[in-house]
Amino acid sequence: MQKTTSSIFTIAVLVAALGYFVDIYDLLLFNIVRVDSLTDMGLSAAQVKTEGEFIISIQMMGLLIGGIIWGVMGDKKGRLSVLFGSIVLYSLANIANGFVHTSDQYALTRFIAGIGLAGELGAGITLVTELVHKDKRGLSTSLVAGIGLMGAVAAFFVSQNFSWRMCYFIGGGLGFCLLILRITVFESGMFTQTKKSGVSRGNFFMFFTDARRFKKYICAILIGLPTWYVIGVLVAFSNNFAREFGITETVKPKVSTMFAYLCISIADLLIGFVSQSLKSRKKALYIFYILTIISIVFFFNQQNGTAAGMYVICAALGFGTGFWAIFVTMAAEQFGTNLRATAATTAPNMVRGAVPLIFLIFNWLQTVFSSMPHPYVTAGWVTGAIVMSVAIVAAYFTEETFGKDLNYVEQ
Numbered sequence: 240m241q242k243t244t245s246s247i248f249t250i251a252v253l254v255a256a257l258g259y260f261v262d263i264y265d266l267l268l269f270n271i272v273r274v275d276s277l278t279d280m281g282l283s284a285a286q287v288k289t290e291g292e293f294i295i296s297i298q299m300m301g302l303l304i305g306g307i308i309w310g311v312m313g314d315k316k317g318r319l320s321v322l323f324g325s326i327v328l329y330s331l332a333n334i335a336n337g338f339v340h341t342s343d344q345y346a347l348t349r350f351i352a353g354i355g356l357a358g359e360l361g362a363g364i365t366l367v368t369e370l371v372h373k374d375k376r377g378l379s380t381s382l383v384a385g386i387g388l389m390g391a392v393a394a395f396f397v398s399q400n401f402s403w404r405m406c407y408f409i410g411g412g413l414g415f416c417l418l419i420l421r422i423t424v425f426e427s428g429m430f431t432q433t434k435k436s437g438v439s440r441g442n443f444f445m446f447f448t449d450a451r452r453f454k455k456y457i458c459a460i461l462i463g464l465p466t467w468y469v470i471g472v473l474v475a476f477s478n479n480f481a482r483e484f485g486i487t488e489t490v491k492p493k494v495s496t497m498f499a500y501l502c503i504s505i506a507d508l509l510i511g512f513v514s515q516s517l518k519s520r521k522k523a524l525y526i527f528y529i530l531t532i533i534s535i536v537f538f539f540n541q542q543n544g545t546a547a548g549m550y551v552i553c554a555a556l557g558f559g560t561g562f563w564a565i566f567v568t569m570a571a572e573q574f575g576t577n578l579r580a581t582a583a584t585t586a587p588n589m590v591r592g593a594v595p596l597i598f599l600i601f602n603w604l605q606t607v608f609s610s611m612p613h614p615y616v617t618a619g620w621v622t623g624a625i626v627m628s629v630a631i632v633a634a635y636f637t638e639e640t641f642g643k644d645l646n647y648v649e650q
Contacts, residue, residue, distance in 0.1 A: 251370050252379050254417075254424050255363030258322060259387025261417050262359035265333050265410045267391040267500065269298060269349060270475050271493040272403035279403065280340065288479065290342045295471065296595035297346040301353020306588025307443060309358030313365060313580025314441030317434075321362035321580070322421055329355025330414030337407040357591075360387075360567060361584025366424070368571045369579070373642055377520070377568060381511025384564030388507055391500030395493055433576040438648050440577040443585070445649060452574075452649065454636065459570040459582065461633035462524065463590040464597075465531050466560045468626040471594040472601060472619065473538055474499045474553050480538075481549055483616045488546035498550045499557030506561020520569050520641050524562055524634055531559030532627060539620045563587075572640035575649035597622060 269276075273294075277287045305325075313321040332352035339345045364380050371379040398406050433440065446456040473480065474495045481490035506527065514523040534555040541548060570586035571579050604618035611617055 249370065249379075251424050252367055252382055254322075254420050255367050256383045256386035257417055257420065258326065258359050258363050259383055260390040260393070261326070261410070261413045262329075262356055263387050263390030263500070264394045264397075264413065265329055265352060265390075266298075266356050267496060268333075268394045268398075268406055268410060269294065270470075270496050271391070271394050271398050272406055273475075274478075274492065275398075276345070276403040277342065280342065280345075282342065286342075288476075290345075291475075292598055294342065294346045294349055295475065296598060298349040298353040299471075299591045299594040301350040302357045302588045303592025305354035305357025306361070306585040306592070307581075308354065310361060310581035310584030310588075311441040311443055313358070313362050313584055314577055318362045318366040318369075318580055319421070319424060321358040321584070322366070322424070323418065325355050325358030325362070326414050326418055326421070327355075328352075329359075330411045330418075331355075332411075333407045333414070334411035337404040337411075357588045358584060360587055361571075362580060364567045365571050365580045365583045368568065368583075368645060369576070373644060377514045377565070377641065378511045380568040380571075381508055381514075381564040384567070385504050385508030385511075388500055388504035388563070392497055392504070395497035398493060433648055436648070438577050438650075441581050442578070443581055445578060446582075455573045455638065456582065456586075458633040458637040459573050459586045460589045460593075462569070462630050462637060463563070463566040463587060464593060464626050464630050465528070466563055466566070467590055467594050468597055468623055469531065469535075469556045469560045470496075470499065472597060472622065473535070473556060477549055477553055479615065480619065481541075481544075481546070483613055484541040485543045486541065486546060486549060490546045490549050494550060495553040498554040502554045502557035503561045503563070506558045507564040510562055510565050514565055514641065518641055519639060520565055520572075521634060521637065521639050523565055524569075527559055527562040528627070528631060528634070531556070534559045535620070535623050535627070539616065569637065569640055572643050572645060573638065575647045576645065577648045579645070597626065600625065 273291045274287055277290055309321045309325055329352045332348055332355055336348040339348055367379050367383055368376045397409055447453055475492055477495040478490045478492050510523050514520050517523055538552050567583055567587050571583035574582040601618050601622045604621050605614045608614040608617040
């Protein structure tokens with residue numbers, strides 16, 4: 240069997256990081272060009288809001304479905320098959336995205352892109368966790384996430400210099416360039432050994448046939464919910480919240496997203512060292528939960544604030560939710576080699592796929608609090624309280640996985 244390496248600087252780590260960079264560029268591009276692109280297509284301000292929520296939800300549903308497809312394929316056919324197949328699909332979808340002229344066409348291409356984007360992170364993290372020594376894999380996965388999340392920052396600066404259609408063409412082109420680099424990466428030795436053993440691989444239903452395994456899987460998903468509550472609701476619609484807070488200056492969601500992801504990237508690099516220092520994944524997670532809660536409190540106390548203040552708080556929110564690397568690493572470490580790619584790929588995409596549900600709760604709460612002075616704001620912080628409470632309870636029941644030996648299978 241191929242031996243693990245103690246170095247966190249390997250070709251596999253580099254390619255996984257660059258793959259996630261392109262993935263995040265494409266994933267967040269709609270948030271960044273949402274207002275400009277929908278306005279350019281002739282939609283009114285009210286339609287931009289409603290259609291924007293709808294298209295984000297459709298993209299996330301694509302991620303949810305794609306997460307299952309690519310996760311199963313990663314355990315059945317290999318981690319590399321996902322890294323090649325997913326990038327081809329989302330690169331083609333993003334090129335097609337540059338040609339849309341209606342919101343329905345937009346939603347369709349984002350749905351297909353979502354399916355493709357779903358495979359990138361889980362397969363990359365799974366491959367890295369199996370190739371890097373157990374004492375260093377937290378650092379290597381943090382490196383993957385830290386570099387990868389800068390893709391959102393790149394998407395912002397590209398959007399500042401090119402039309403929204405060209406931004407999608409560039410995303411598709413970056414994907415095909417990355418495809419060439421993928422040729423240099425070798426398959427995981429753990430997967431190759433498991434493939435030869437004849438054990439059942441990539442059986443998604445195995446998560447639901449054993450009570451202990453089911454609890455681990457559900458908790459692995461729920462601990463990641465705060466990230467997409469923050470990005471999908473607070474940051475993506477920071478312009479709407481700004482108006483509710485009485486901020487008279489223009490707040491641009493794409494700027495909020497850029498600042499948030501710049502700090503998410505920094506935090507995701509940092510959390511690997513925090514986890515390494517504490518010898519614990521869960522303690523590091525709790526620290527960043529606390530930072531997220533503090534940032535949410537500041538977010539909802541911006542009455543008569545400024546655009547600059549909103550951007551600073553979005554940056555703080557991003558830093559607080561910079562636990563994505565640890566979250567996905569924990570999902571990979573919870574399960575045996577025959578289910579690892581399925582878990583690591585579906586868990587983050589279940590979180591992304593929960594965005595429509597978070598929107599449903601958010602919108603429903605607006606009707607519940609409709610008699611209050613600011614139902615939009617009240618619904619926002621109550622939704623956040625629900626999401627954070629669920630995540631903290633899930634983290635409490637999650638097993639510690641720091642230093643865990645991953646060379647085993649699920650029976």
